[in-house]
Amino acid sequence: MNKMHRNSFARIAALIATCALLTFAAARPAEIKVVTSGAFTAAYLELVPEYQQATHNKLLTEFGPSMGTTHNAIPIRLDRGEAIDVVIMAAPALDDLIKQGKVRANSRVELVQSKMGMAVKAGAPKPDISTVDALKRTLLAAKSIAYSDSASGVYLSTELFPKLGIADQIKNKSKKIEADPVGGVVATGEFEIGFQQISELRPVKGIDIVGELPPGAQRVTVFAAGIPTTSTHPEAAKALIQWLASPANYATIRKTGLEPARSN
16 A cells, blocks of 8 residues: 555544544534634645535634734633634643633643744845844844734744843834734735744745744744633534544645644
């Protein structure tokens, strides 16, 4: 059996297992509401059609950051009691929701590891970020800097920039982009450089990804799934999460710029 056939067999087997689990979850197809943060979005959207076709369940998908105070941020949604079956978000933020009793502790499953990268407008010169010192010089030289309002942006603004000793120097030319992809404001030329999870930068047209942040500056973020206490289909939600985490989906996950959390 060649590699392609083995992968196809593995995906089919994983979906059969999912269907078997869902047999116990509901007598008829369920509508499962999922809210995912940006890092896992590209992989998730590629996997959704296969899941829906195999299970006949319908995934009602919405998007929101793992943290922050915008209307669609996952913590804010749960604060107002929104009925959600599955959340996919930065693991530290998910852990906070578990501590608050808003997500079931035994439902937490790590899905992927995500690295941060830097982007410039398509065709623009690519600054050197190959070392921490080079990154520091690039930040000081940049005319404007954009970063996200979620996990990567919080790390940059509260940890990395102060660690580099340049937080005050770049404060007036840096901006947190709330609820929208950082790549979008870089593509329009509104900001010279932008930082976000690589999997969130890849789908954006009109930008070039310079590369990953260098060792010493990089922060690998784990994204995990959980079932909120407001879920109306917890068994179907559990089966969906198990399938998303299955090895059969590792190739799709890697293709979108992520690394499976359980690949080792």
